[in-house]
Amino acid sequence: MTSLVPRRPGPCRLVYEVDCQRIIEGDSEYISAANETMAKMVYRYPADRQIGDLAQNCTKFKEVYSYNLYTVSQEELDFPIAYTILTYKDAIQTEKLLYAIYRPHNVYCIHVDKISETGPSLLYAMTSIANCLPNVFIASKLEDVIYAGFSRLKADLNCMFDLLHNTDIKWRYVINLPPQEYPIKTNAEIVKILKVFNGTSSIESIHDDKAYYRCNESYTVRDQTIQATGKKKDPPSYNITVGRGSAYGVFSWSFVNFSVNDVKAQEILKWLEDTYSPDEFFWATLASNKHLNVPGVLGFPNRKLWIPVTLSWKANKDCNGKYVHDVCVFGIWDINRVVSEKELFANKFHHDFQPLALQCMEEWFLNKSFSPKPFGTDYYRKLIYSVKTT
Template sequence: MIAYLILVHRFPDQFKRMFRAIHVPGNHYLIHVDQRSGPAMKADIAAFLKPYVNVAMLPSRKMLWGGYSLVDAELRGMAMLLKMNADWRYFINLSGQDFPLKSQAYIADFLASHDGAQFIRAVPQQAVRPDTMNRLSHYFLEIFNRIVRTGIARRPMAAVTPYIGTQWKAVTRDFCAFACHNPAARRFKQFYRRTLIADEGFFQTLMMNAFADTRIVNDDLRTIDWIPDGDIKLRPRTFVTRDALRLTLSPDLFARKFDAEEDSHILDLLEAHLLTPAAQTLPAPGSVHATMLQASGRIISPA
């Protein structure tokens, strides 16, 4: 059983399409609509979700790219999902502009075959991405709908190696409970609350430094095409129809991002793909597809 947290801030009709593609009665779904999207969008999505089982809305708060508010939404979502049901095994976070590349049966079988593994991109930040260490070296504030760099230097966390990756993950219930409720996680929350783009480092650093005896696969199970974008440096390219072959052959479980206003046909193609055997059934051991899956992640050890 899987627990999904979906963060939505625009394109409600596209979200609905994605939700239909991932909903099955056995899973649990929690939806957060950015408060800045307005009450009309929230009401529209709430009305859409009403007929579905095992679905709830997370109380809306303002979300800001680069701010700790994204981490806060995930922690609140994890905590609410833990209360909603005691049986789910894996937590997966999505945005409203994601789309599945595999069926829910395939995803459930994949996670069961790797039970206990944490799927999250995590590399040592100083060694691999030293250009991002400025996110931690000074205090940042999330105020007035923007991120403010204070210029006030801060000390690093004692005896902690910072890690970095992406926001996206498929992690176990045990890790969610640890992140939400274990006292050992408190100082990580306090530190990352005043950093920049905390959602790409908080969970990785907490897991690699404080969550012992777990298998970590350096893979977020997403197909994402990162491209340069000015000061942001990298952003996910929007997939379109010409990407269909790449996406349908991908061993990943999800892809991002999509914009139905730019190209809705790619979603038509992916919806049809989800009905094919390749998207429905986990490949047999030794097959070419199984080999691709095995090669897609790298086991790494905590610091």
């Protein structure tokens, strides 16, 4: 391990009001007490414009937000990773994620919603931050992202186009993220896992009736919402079966290049433009139709290889925080379980909901990054083997 910047020995404390380690360890009695402490705490967060103003002085910004503090190994330097972050509010939350995954040899594209909840101040903040970090940039084309609309997928594709054509960093994989996610694997661990995957993408894909019903009718945008037109769609080209899966994945360079530049991929993308939530179908469809000869995929639907993110759906009833769009926003009672999951990231956290949850995650992750323990990849090797031999 090569330390590019000196660091203090021993565990680092970011949170002084409570002992985060006891929360991470799942000490029930202590978590109850910490919950009472948290209820009495008053939190003040910097506004987007304040963050942007601070980043006008890059030296001060990097000092205050510790962008000069990291460790990186030769194995990591030899395996650059690209990230896209699609953000629409809260520069503070986006910056927390960026800092956690930031390494100077990786590359990061940030897409800011053209009509964000916090207005132009979010773009100002994120542009100011990007100007301070040479391997971070704002997408060259910004979309007005509408929930369940094509613009959501297009935002990711805009960043991926830029990553293919507008950077000299020879990245191996792209991982696309919303700002509400937070890593549970360090950069060093992610590199080890992706080396096991060896060019295979991790994309969720299943074939079910839900895909059919959402893709057999045209939808259009009216009043900033997606509405059905009642018009039936013609069947897609290339005799494909439409797959359904997550909008988020871990995509190899060859898969991204195919998705952005191949004629077949672009025809499928065009067909999906007027469907409901095409971001749930594009990656899954490319990944699960073997006759398309898409590189970096196995060519049949298999959810086992999907490792990007752990999340708790309302139907699972295993959330101790709150639900937003039927997905758990984790609280302090959840993080003991979250940190033990096998996925790369956890979704989702809100910096202003049970704030100690995300703050303790930050402290845990920082110490994990600076004091790495031996990391075994047997689980991921067995996963790859079991799928390829099915």
